Amino acid sequence: xxxxxxxxxxxxxxxxxxxxxxxxxxxxxxxxxxxxxxxxxxxxxxxxxxxxxxxxxxxxxxxxxxxxx
Numbered sequence: 001x002x003x004x005x006x007x008x009x010x011x012x013x014x015x016x017x018x019x020x021x022x023x024x025x026x027x028x029x030x031x032x033x034x035x036x037x038x039x040x041x042x043x044x045x046x047x048x049x050x051x052x053x054x055x056x057x058x059x060x061x062x063x064x065x066x067x068x069x
Contacts, residue, residue: 026033
């Protein structure tokens with residue numbers, strides 16, 4: 001009767017176990033966790049900077065591009 005719930009339940013249990021392992025690793029190796037977080041923050045900052053440059057280039061190209069009809 002509730003067979004349709006079992007695949008979802010198994011996925012949730014697997015996700016729960018994965019999160020438990022991540023939490024355990026974070027507690028066991030805080031320096032590694034902080035290093036990973038810092039690397040991810042640096043990666044995000046780099047991507048944001050690249051995005052700003054691309055937007056600036058796009059805007060400049062748009063201002064001086066000839067109008068095509």
